[in-house]
Amino acid sequence: MKKILFTLVTITLAISSCTLEEENIFKFKIDLAAKEAFTPYIKQESKIGLSVAxxxxxxxxxxxxxETKRGSKITPTENSLYEIGSISKTFTAAMVTQLLLEKGITVHTAVSTLLPATFSQISYKExxxxxxxxLNHTSGLPNFPADYLNYSHFSNPVGNYDKQKLTEYWNQIILTRAPGTVYEYSNLGYAILQLIITEQTGLSFANVMQKNIFQPLEMYASAMELNEISNADDKKMGAYLSDGRKGFYWRWNQWQSSGGIYSSLKDMEKYARAHIHFYNRDNRLEEVFRINRTLTFKHSETNGIGRAWNTTTNNGHEIISHNGTTGGFYSLIIIEPLEEKALIILSNNxxxxxSDDTTTNTLEEISIEFFMNHIQS
Known part of the structure; x- marks a missing residue:
């Protein structure tokens, strides 16, 4: 019996040693690759801060x-706060899928039956x-309402376009094609999803997000408003344009679902891990994330979209991704769920x-190349 136990312990230690050695080798290689990929980028005079996981x-x-802010000489950390922009749509899609499962509503339900009564029924040939x-941007709705520029400024593109204006615009929409037939990215579509969530739950969008996503995943540095995060003023990054000029924190209001989440690298790591095979401890969310990365519309043989997530098949590997950009921030998340690999990029440019940005390679191009060459299986 002692001999059997000794053998088992020896095998366990050998496996642990092998795993540790593999992790050390991977870290050594990825350290060099990250330095080569991101150091030239951040050394450009126009670039301010960058966090990578x-x-x-x-x-x-x-x-x-x-730096967290130009001239601060303070390096960001995994707890620094960024706007994540349109990656917020993947969170919104998760909340919508939860709502559908809980209420027994099919994803093929007409949205007019779920919106406030003031919203009319719109259709194309029935x-x-x-x-x-x-969810998959095939509604036939434009990216933004045709009249949104009347209420917009680059420092605040959508914050003044409220529920009343959305209602008025919706009620005069004339579709030019059948929904479900053509992909056209639509921030407006996700603003409508926010209305569905608040109408069906009777709660604010921020409250539903906290209850259903942030709290279960222990994402305590994530919120729809900075004042909801502990010590946010000490953690928030400065906002800058791509050419290094001072940028803007956008106000989202009725458009929080499209791009309004503030988060940290550490919290986004938790979010990425929740999509990785067998990682998540919340079975309800595991089902939601599995559903949401399932292909719903094909662009080509290898590319398509699930519920918010862009989906790609590369050499037999499933990859999901989304990016985000605002008036002072850029973000990117790439996940290979079944192989348990991911890359998260947060920038305050x-x-x-x-117009005068002279960047030769965008951060997105650098990041995708880094993932494909050094992280992907």
């Missing part, structure tokens, strides 16, 4: 570059917009190009 199985490696059409 690499997930490889149980291993997570954080990298932080630059084909109404469904929940799935909003906007991804929107400035």
């Amino acid at each position: 690499v997930i490889n199985g149980d291993q997570t490696i954080f990298y932080n570059y630059g 084909r109404e917009i469904t929940v799935e059409d909003l 906007s991804g929107l190009p400035a």
Whole structure:
């Protein structure tokens, strides 16, 4: 019996030693690759701060570059706060899927039956917009309302476009094609999803997000408003345009579902891990995330979209991704769920190009190349 126990302990130690050695080798290689990929980028005069997380199985490696604010000489950390922009849509899609499961509503339900009574039924040749059409950007709705520029400024593009204006715009929409047939990215569609969530739950969008996503995943540095995060003033990054000029924190209001989440690298690592095979401890969320990365609309043989997530098949590997950009921030998340690999990028330079921006390679191009060459299986 003692001999058997000794053998088992020896085998366990050998496996642990092998795993540790593999992790050390991976870290050594990824350290060099990260330095080569991101150091030239952050050394550009126009670039301010950058946080990167690499997930490889149980291993997570954080990298932080630059400054929290120009001239501060303070390097960001995994707890620094960024706007994550349109990655927020993947959170919104998760809340919608939860709502559908809890209420027994099909994704093919017409959205007019779920919206406030003041919203009319709109259709194209009797084909109404469904929940799935909003989730995968095939509703036929434009990116923004045609009149939103009347209430907009780059420092605050959508914050003044409230529920009343959304209602008025919705009620005069004339679709030019059948929903579900053509992909057209739509922030407006996700603003409508926010209305569905608040109408069906009777709660604010922020409260539903906290209850259903942030709290179960222990994402305590994530919220729809900075004042909801402990010590946010000490942790928040400065906001800058792509050319280094001072940028803006946008106000989202009725458009929080489209891009309004504030989060940290550490919290986004938790979010990425919740999508990794067999990691998540909350079975309800595991089902939601599995559903949401399932293909719903194909762009090509290898690319398509699930519920918010862009989906790609590369050499037989499933990859999901989304990016985000605001008036002062850029973000990117790439996950290979079944292989337990991920890359998270948070920057406090906007991804929107400035007229005099001389950046040769965008952060997105650098990051995708880094993932494909050094992280992906």
